Amino acid sequence: MTPRRMEAAVREAAVRAFGLPADAVPFVWPRNDHADGGADAATALPPRLVAAVADRLPPPRGGHRGEVAARLARQLSDMRDEGRVDFARVRADGRGFLNLTFTDQQREALLEEAADGPRHLTGRAWGGEGEWPLTALHEAGPVAQARRYARADARARIALALGAKAPPPGPEGESFWRDPYRDGERPELLTPAARALGAVGEDSARVAFCRSAPEHPRDSETTGRGLPVLPSAENPGAWARLTEANPAFHMRYVHAHAVSVLRWAEEGAFPHAACPAHAAPALGLLFDGPSALDTAARREEPHILVRYLEALASAYDEWRTCAEWRTCSAAASATSAALPAAVAGVLRTGLFLLGVSAPTRL
Template sequence: MTPWTLEAALRRAAVRAYGLAPDDVPLVWPRNDHAEEGADAASALAPRLVRLVAGRRSRPSAVSGRVVGELARMRDEGLVDYAHADDDARGFVNVTFTDAQHRDLLAAAANGPRLLTGRAWNGQGEWPTTPLHEAGPVAQARRLARADARRRLAIATAEPPPPPGPDDAEVSWRDPYLDGEHREPVTPAARVLGTVGEASARIAFCRSIPEHPREAETTGRDLPVLPSAEYPGAWVRLTDANPAFRLRYAHAHAVSRVRWAGEGGTEPVPCLRHTTRVRGLLFDGTSAVDTAVRREEPHILVRYLEALASAYDEWRTCPTADPEGAERASVDPALPAAVAGVLRTGLFLLGVSAPTRL
């Protein structure tokens, strides 16, 4: 069950319940973070439908009740896979997935472009990547990086279909700026790129909200919005304090874990609570990308990827009561493959490479 399939099922249920034309039903992405405890996703479609189908005096819960009832009939008719749905006081439709649907979500997320944008990309293609070292002031490089991210997001989600995107080729940690491949011109922008590297610079430039930040503004502890060669802050570090490093490391770890699974590795049985958290964030990726595109705010994508990487870190480091005697099982590649697919695609849309080796 993906956001695409659930949104389509809810749309069809609304059409059947009220005799609407499909195009009259507003697009409302179901989200995990809107769901009640125990549910996998919730949709705010019913409150959006109230004025359209029942007048201002009708309660959203009455509309959602009819949508839920129609979903149940569609399930009985074999039109949708089994999933339990109910409504709540907000008028949201809450849906609980089956184990098979959980597995389907992970399998779908492994193809990050299809999950996040509804399209499958293959190979490499031509996407906007402005040479940031040609900018003069750091603020100008920031504007160029943000423009690149906005254009890449727009290309990925608009008609006609986008050119080929990220593939599964090996990607190293090498950085053209840190390796000294760009030596001219020597500008403040070029100097900061030579200090922190392109990946950290692009994430730093896209992470903040204001278009015209104050010079000393930060987006967290020791994370300047406009890093400089003299004060790069944590953007220069190869530690978790640097969001860019953390995102790229999480991808490299997830890819390595999939590789380890293929070699027959074993691991302690993962914590269910953290597994549920990662699955929920994977489900919310579609909405995060759509919101970033509509609002033209790349920081929404950056913060989403950071939340996913943090949840993955908690999943992979989940302590057991007795690590030595903990129950072990073969490494299941499904969840790390899903995380790798989404992180790789998200980083690509920001113009950042995703290393594949630790």
């Protein structure tokens, strides 16, 4: 069950339950992080519908969000009995949210779609005309100017991905770890911005520049331990490290690991099995991907996408640790490459929208 299909099912339930025209039902992203009581996803549509359906509810509860949620839950249950939807469970909670638990088949469908990152995150294939904007950061003078360039690039690429026209083709082929700035393939690094790129590399710089929310940060500001908002040649911080302390390296490493798992699985050399509990956080974050990208686009805040991708990479690490080292006593699920394929698809696409490469080999 993908977020768009779930939203469409709940929208249809609202139309049927209250006799509303389809265009009167607001679009509300269902979210895994809104779910309660072990559900896979929840929608806040019932509170948003209260005003529109108050005159259609009997007193004294007219317009109460709990009644709206309960009616939607009953309608979805009827639709399930009719074979129109296939949720394992539908439940209204005390907040007036509608919680849905997926079937195993719906979880498998989510993983299958997420492996195609562009289609999953934006709802369509990328094959239009034009080019993705990408400014040469070394042409900036001060590091703060390079930061403005990187953030403008990320905003423009995210807007292009979700715009009215079909986006240009997305990332293709293999990508490697080499960096033109750190490997000395760029012009002389004369300006502060160029020297910073030589110290941390372009990919780490772009993540660093997009990771914080303020448009005009203080020179000393950080986004975590050893993570300056404006990394420089004199103070690169952890952005220069090839360790998990560098969020850019960690996300790119996770992508490389996930792609390598797929190769190992094809060769039959590395069976990956993990308990469902360790797969669940990654599955939930995969479900939330489209809404995270949509929010980043609407607010024009690329840090929302950065933090989402970081969370997904960390969730993959949980799954990988359990799969490789059997860190818990729970029964492992069947060996499958579906989850690493899905994580790789979303990470590759999200990093691409930030102007960051995603290496395909460890």
